[in-house]
Amino acid sequence: MPENSDIVKVFYEIADLLDLLGETFKPRAYRRAARSIEALSEDLADIATRSELEDIPGVGKAISQKIQEFLKTGKVRALEELRAKVPSGLVELLRIPDIGPKTVQKLHEKLGVSTIEQLREALEEHRVRDLPGFGERSEESIRRNLELYIKQQQRSPINTVYHLAQKLLNVLGGLSGVEKIEVAGSLRRWRETVGDLDILIASEKSEPIMSAFTQLPDVKQILAHGPTKSSIIIRDGMQVDLRVVKPENFGAALQYFTGSKAHNIALRRIAQKRKWKLSEYSLSDKRDGRIIAQRTEEEIYEALGMPWVPPELREDTGEIEAALENQLPKLVELSDIRGDLHVHTKWSDGRDTVESMAQAAIERGYEYIAISDHSKRIKIAKGLAETKLREQIEAIQKIDEELSDIRILSGVEVEILSDGSLDFSDDVLAETDVVTASIHYDTRGSEEEMTERLVSAMKNKYVDILAHPTGRLVGERPPYSVNLDKLMETAKHYHVFLEINSHRLDLPDVEARRAKDRGLKLVVNSDAHWANGFEIIKFGLAVARRAWLEATDVINTLPFSKLHRILKHVHIN
DNA sequence: GCCGTTTTCGGCCCGACTGTTTTCAGTCG
Numbered sequence: 157m158p159e160n161s162d163i164v165k166v167f168y169e170i171a172d173l174l175d176l177l178g179e180t181f182k183p184r185a186y187r188r189a190a191r192s193i194e195a196l197s198e199d200l201a202d203i204a205t206r207s208e209l210e211d212i213p214g215v216g217k218a219i220s221q222k223i224q225e226f227l228k229t230g231k232v233r234a235l236e237e238l239r240a241k242v243p244s245g246l247v248e249l250l251r252i253p254d255i256g257p258k259t260v261q262k263l264h265e266k267l268g269v270s271t272i273e274q275l276r277e278a279l280e281e282h283r284v285r286d287l288p289g290f291g292e293r294s295e296e297s298i299r300r301n302l303e304l305y306i307k308q309q310q311r312s313p314i315n316t317v318y319h320l321a322q323k324l325l326n327v328l329g330g331l332s333g334v335e336k337i338e339v340a341g342s343l344r345r346w347r348e349t350v351g352d353l354d355i356l357i358a359s360e361k362s363e364p365i366m367s368a369f370t371q372l373p374d375v376k377q378i379l380a381h382g383p384t385k386s387s388i389i390i391r392d393g394m395q396v397d398l399r400v401v402k403p404e405n406f407g408a409a410l411q412y413f414t415g416s417k418a419h420n421i422a423l424r425r426i427a428q429k430r431k432w433k434l435s436e437y438s439l440s441d442k443r444d445g446r447i448i449a450q451r452t453e454e455e456i457y458e459a460l461g462m463p464w465v466p467p468e469l470r471e472d473t474g475e476i477e478a479a480l481e482n483q484l485p486k487l488v489e490l491s492d493i494r495g496d497l498h499v500h501t502k503w504s505d506g507r508d509t510v511e512s513m514a515q516a517a518i519e520r521g522y523e524y525i526a527i528s529d530h531s532k533r534i535k536i537a538k539g540l541a542e543t544k545l546r547e548q549i550e551a552i553q554k555i556d557e558e559l560s561d562i563r564i565l566s567g568v569e570v571e572i573l574s575d576g577s578l579d580f581s582d583d584v585l586a587e588t589d590v591v592t593a594s595i596h597y598d599t600r601g602s603e604e605e606m607t608e609r610l611v612s613a614m615k616n617k618y619v620d621i622l623a624h625p626t627g628r629l630v631g632e633r634p635p636y637s638v639n640l641d642k643l644m645e646t647a648k649h650y651h652v653f654l655e656i657n658s659h660r661l662d663l664p665d666v667e668a669r670r671a672k673d674r675g676l677k678l679v680v681n682s683d684a685h686w687a688n689g690f691e692i693i694k695f696g697l698a699v700a701r702r703a704w705l706e707a708t709d710v711i712n713t714l715p716f717s718k719l720h721r722i723l724k725h726v727h728i729n
Numbered sequence: 730g731c732c733g734t735t736t737t738c739g740g741c742c743c744g745a746c747t748g749t750t751t752t753c754a755g756t757c758g
Contacts, residue, residue: 174730181741185730216731254747256756289755294748341758354758382746397758399745412743417758424742429734435743 160200163226164190166235167219172247173238175257188214191418195473197670201227245271253301262287275302300377304389311349312394313631313661315695318343320394321353328398331368333359335403340413345467346698348630348661352387352395354413362400369398405437407452412436418472419465426460426476434460468701485704488680490697492707494715495524496690497567498592498623498655498681503548504529505537507686510548510555510564516687518561524716526590527552528567531579534596539571542584549587563716565589565726569623574598576612578619585618589726592655594623595636603637610643614652620723621679622647623655630661640667644674651724653711656703658696659683668703677722679711 167190171183192214193200203209204227209220222232249260249272263269266287267278278284279302285295321339329337334357338344341354359365362384370378370386379387379395387397401409412420413436420434427434433442438450439459449455454464462479466487469475478484499513500506506513510527517525529548530539540548549566556564567590571579578585578593585591593613601609614622625643626635647654654671656663656678663671663678671678680696682689700710707713711722720726 179730182730184741188731214731218730254756258755289749291749297747352758380746385745387746413758415758417742420758421742428742431735433743437744 243270252305311351317350357400358403358406408450419470487701492713497526524563526565526567528569531570533571533579572613576609592621599636607639624657624662656680658692665702
């Protein structure tokens with residue numbers, strides 16, 4: 157069964173090929189359709205069955221037909237025809253920074269370059285500098301960009317970039333003349349990975365700030381250095397873009413640089429209809445240049461007829477329509493979170509004791525935590541055998557009685573074995589308060605096998621939570637093959653809560669949103685392995701917010717008095 | 730190729746920076 161993402165790839169490739177053939181507007185149309193489809197929470201096949209493909213924004217007659225053709229045959233003839241017209245390596249050349257369709261065309265027509273390898277040769281033989289409109293400098297720039305492309309075409313997980321950003325904000329925020337400083341871009345939207353880091357500063361004088369920025373001790377390469385906009389590569393390979401604007405333009409600039417690109421394009425279309433234009437400086441009247449809004453994001457959104465849209469939602473996946481109808485969700489916030497149901501201790505592979513984890517949770521203002529150490533099958537994580545687990549349950553009970561500020565639940569992160577059975581028998585599970593099931597080993601089964609394994613675990617009458625349901629670890633490990641629709645259906649039927657794991661970012665935002673759409677409740681857990689580990693909940697919370705989740709969609713926003721009623725077997729004392 | 734509170738034809742987001750030009754094209758975000 158073809159997935160939406162397969163047809164998305166087809167349309168992006170068609171767009172690239174049309175670019176290379178010199179088309180201007182058709183590529184945009186295909187990209188717009190591709191983005192719309194990426195945002196769907198429903199299978200194209202189902203939409204096609206209802207003959208509603210053309211209701212998708214950006215999808216008209218021609219694209220609708222191509223979707224149907226793809227669903228039927230698994231191919232799109234128009235794509236095959238385009239591929240036949242364009243040498244196969246050219247599309248990859250477009251991936252190199254600063255090389256666009258026009259440059260690729262020239263490289264191919266004048267120099268016969270159609271692959272990365274041929275480009276490298278042409279650069280070595282200094283043939284690129286002889287192209288019309290090119291010179292020594294542009295040849296050198298292409299050489300560097302090619303190196304960059306080969307070395308690191310990767311986005312970094314948000315947790316690593318987040319801390320780098322905090323450091324840069326501290327340094328740059330301390331420069332004289334800086335009135336305001338904010339991160340923008342995908343980091344402000346809390347995307348799970350970040351390609352480059354965007355920082356925005358409000359100041360009356362930009363040049364000194366730009367000079368200081370490009371002379372930071374960690375700068376490895378300066379990509380651009382203008383009076384208001386500069387880009388650098390810092391030592392660990394991350395690209396950082398800095399933009400300085402006047403304080404009165406800060407709102408418009410922040411809106412603009414936060415993106416996403418798709419969100420901004422959609423906003424501009426709305427502005428355009430009113431004969432206005434929206435730029436990084438202001439929202440203004442096209443006819444007389446009158447400024448309508450510029451100082452804050454709130455003013456700009458309000459002028460466009462909608463409330464301020466939280467950055468996490470700005471992906472053009474329905475948030476603008478919702479905002480226009482005043483139907484934005486009231487997103488779950490950190491202050492809504494009352495506890496954490498996935499916490500490890502020294503008993504298995506954690507670093508700290510039950511007491512210190514409880515103390516750290518109290519300091520965060522939590523009402524409850526569940527200690528859920530690994531089960532015996534996971535030897536590498538010192539998984540607990542039955543006797544150890546029983547000892548731990550007793551120990552936790554004691555500590556729970558001593559500490560009046562918090563409830564400590566006895567939980568377990570029980571391994572789902574290869575055959576779908578659990579690492580503990582039911583009578584052992586029954587002694588705990590909350591059971592979290594998950595998979596850590598033997599993850600290479602087929603989609604059917606992995607799905608069946610997870611489904612049979614969820615059918616166990618003691619399982620409350622399925623932890624990191626897809627198995628992915630953002631930036632490191634891909635998900636296992638699993639049918640998430642089936643998984644969600646089962647979770648709903650057997651009252652299992654799917655986890656958003658703050659360390660792995662699993663479920664991913666898109667899937668968490670689908671889960672909500674299906675009426676499931678989720679739990680946002682830290683998976684903390686030491687006392688300072690609770691703070692990473694902010695990354696899981698960001699996933700929840702990007703998934704449009706409200707407090708009522710997240711069970712660990714409930715007070716304990718209500719939470720224990722929806723878990724299957726909490727022992728109340 | 731898509732779309733419609735000026736439109737079923739004629740538009741399609743906006744501006745900074747770079748390198749090559751001598752007024753601009755290409756790329757990016």
